[in-house]
Amino acid sequence: VQLQASGGGVVQAGDSARLSCTGSGGLTLSSYYMGWFRQVPGKEREFVAAIIWNDGSADYADSVKGRFTISRDNAKNTMYLQMNSLEADDTAVYYCAGRIWPEYRSRLSDDYDYWGQGTLVTVSS
Secondary structure (H helix, E strand, O other), rough: OEEEEOOOOEEEEEOEEEEEEEEOOOOHHHHOOOEEEEEEOOOOOOOEEEEEOOOEEEEEEEOOOOOEEEEEOOOOOOOEEEEEOHHHHHHHHEEEEEEEEOOOOOOOHHHHHHHHOOOEEEOOO
């Protein structure tokens, strides 16, 4: 049972990138409240966005609102994070995470039960 994040890399400021998070080993993402977090070395893990799978309603951190879009594809058991207008401050390791209570929002990393391995996004200016 695991989550796997992918899609990171090096991009220029102002460019876009899309991250993916796929469940495997029997982990069906629709059973969880799914989110994205990011972390910079020396800092705490930071909430980015999350989605209620059933109705697609999303929650965003103020720092990414209007630039990032979280979405899901039930058939592919995959969650996405579309990141537009990337800035140098968006440079971080991005993690996807799942919370057992699919209808209850949370921005706290401690509330999430499953984590992907992280994918590094580097935005060069």
